[in-house]
Amino acid sequence: MPNKTILFTRPNSDLATACLNYFSKNLVDELRKIGIFTIINIEGRNANKEEFEKAIRKANPRLLIINGHGDETAIYGQKEQILGKNNIKLLNHRIIYAVACESSEKLGDLAIDEGGAEAYIGYEAKFMIVVDPSRSSTPDKDRNIKVFIKPYMALVLSLISGLSVSKAIENTKSETISLIRKYGVQSIRDKYGDAPLIRFALFWDLMFLKGYGNLNAVF
């Protein structure tokens, strides 16, 4: 029986992590309803190093969707670093999608070379989102944020559908390009004139999305 366990880390400590938390909210709920997968959701205050390490050791998830702040060599949970050089070996034989700024710059190679991860997908620069100026403290009401969920969903859904990492990245890029085109059409609803900036931010995320390791790996 293949391992169909997915671990989500979903801190929610500031606006940026609140947005990422919202990105995966419906996904976690829907995947639980489907029932095919075992979902481990480490959220809010539980998004700490102890819970992260415990969940990996106990449930042995094949796929890790890590949301949070990051830097070149580490990813953070609610308050503290949850993944870095000291526990990188926990990634052994896993597929990781990290939505954390600049995390793939060095962490991508580190995850593969030292952590033994099968594949790592991340961003080589800070992940960019355009926020609705009138809804900036309430992600669930922010129309601009919803645009950025689509590529995120495309990537996760491609992976859990059994497509390879390279195909998942390709699908995400296609989805992003189609959104860039959509937001270039004048008839798009754009109350605050944010469409040009949304297009740029989508392009930014597209440019820095990168896969490492075995790109033929499947979940």
Next chain:
Amino acid sequence: MTSKEAISKEIKEIVIARLKTLDRDSKILLLGFDDPLTVRDLVNEIEKGTPLGRKIVEVQFKFIQMLAGGEI
């Protein structure tokens, strides 16, 4: 000024001019920054020549090239 420097100065000016056509109070969120940045902040980053500013120029210029080439 070398020709390379002149070209990069020109590219920087093109990118700033393009950003200035946007609503200067529109906000982006960059993971790693505590607060959202406005378009005005992005222009400041470029003018100051910060690493973020240089990256914005690079990506925005590539975006303009791809738009012009019909690739997007």
